[in-house]
Amino acid sequence: MENTIDFLKNYGLSITESRKKILSLFTQTKGALAHADIERNASVNFDRVTIYRTLQTFVDKGIIHTIPTADNSVLYALCKDTCKEGHHHDNHVHFICDSCDTTYCLDNVTIPAVVLPEGFIAKQSDVVISGICKNCEVIKE
Amino acid sequence: MENTIDFLKNYGLSITESRKKILSLFTQTKGALAHADIERNASVNFDRVTIYRTLQTFVDKGIIHTIPTADNSVLYALCKDTCKEGHHHDNHVHFICDSCDTTYCLDNVTIPAVVLPEGFIAKQSDVVISGICKNCEVIKE
DNA sequence: TAAGTTCCTGCAACTGTGTTGCAAAATATT
DNA sequence: AATATTTTGCAACACAGTTGCAGGAACTTA
Structure with missing residues (x-):
């Protein structure tokens, strides 16, 4: 509880219920979250718009980052410490x-570094791999 | 013209105006196309729904494939010959x-092969790199 | 802690994207 | 050419995401 407040203050954000709730949802979750996951969560009963704006604020501040997915839904996950405001290092x-x-x-x-054809200059790479995770592999045995 | 018809026949598709037009749009384009690009194109004045269904048919038949993008829009591009119905090799x-x-x-x-942590099994990898393309690099000089 | 300022929230309305059902039209089949 | 099959266009819908605005929170300063 205290942690969440200090954390938000460090990022220069005012302390509001939605920010505390949504932030702790992320710290309690192993994987990434979609907007719909957050909206569905009983402990977070805020307006859709508020959730969108909170997520956008977190992205802007470098607290979370978006993940591209194959089925074109937006996912969010906590950034590592190396992420700075407006400058993601994911x-x-x-x-x-x-x-x-x-x-x-x-x-x-x-x-891994990818060798591009002559004339192409890479700035950002996104790699998304799908398959079976550690947890599900164990269960199946 | 003849080519487009034979091409469609080879995939077991009936020959319709929308399929011919949309297919030749792809063969005339270097890069990938979004649904909106096709809808905007003057030579393709079909209903939105028809365009969606035509694209879906092409994806199902292995003629085009979808591309995941960072900003979560769907893009389509022609497959290589190695793509078979319901079995993409992109x-x-x-x-x-x-x-x-x-x-x-x-x-x-x-x-490139990515080394995953113990227990994770990869099935499909998507790599999207952004930066400056060959064409734009030349122009900037 | 009270007053004022700033920022955040919720509501309503809107845009854009993609889907479904159905009748009419086009294509394929014989 | 007549019939059966597919495809198209329309209307209507579902859903994600955005914007403007008024009211309500959270911060600031004294």
Whole structure:
């Protein structure tokens, strides 16, 4: 509880119910969250618009980042400390489990360098891998 | 013209105006197309629904494939010959130019193998790189 | 802690994207 | 050419996301 408040203050954000609730939802969750996940959550009964704006504020401040997915839904996950305001460093691989549908940020897996054709200059790389996650693999055995 | 008809026949599709027009739009375009691009195109004045259904048919038949993008819009591009019905082999890197907004399928750039943590099994990888494309780089000089 | 300022929230309304059902029209089949 | 099958266009709908604005919170300063 105290942590959430200090955390928000450090980012220069005023302390509001929606920000506290949504932030702690992220810290309590292993995987990434969609807007709909948050809206569905009983403890977070705010207006859709408020949730959108809170998420956008967090993205702007470098608290969370968006994840591109194959089925074109937007997912959000907590950033690492290296993310600064307006300057994301989410150079990690995202993993989507086909079985439980959880999205993971694999922070320790760096994106391999890709050799582009002559004339192409890379600035940002997004890698999304889908398959079976650690948890589901164990269950299936 | 003849080509388009034979092409569609080979995929077991009946020959209709919308399929011919939309298919030739793809063959005439370097980069990938969004649904909106097609709808905007003067030569393709079909109903929105028809365009959606035609694109879906092409995806189902393995003629085009969808591309995941960071800003969560759906893009479509022609498949290579290796794509079969219901079985896409689009193991290539997608490149989005920040300057001209064109999306390229870099067919000759294969996706590098990524080492996942213990217990994670990869089935499909999507790599989207953004930056400056060959064309825009030349112009800027 | 009270007053005023600033910022956030909820509501309503709107835009854009994609889907579905159905009748009419076009294409394929014989 | 006549019939059966597909495809199209329209209307209506579902859903995600955005914007403007008034009222209500949270901050600031004294």
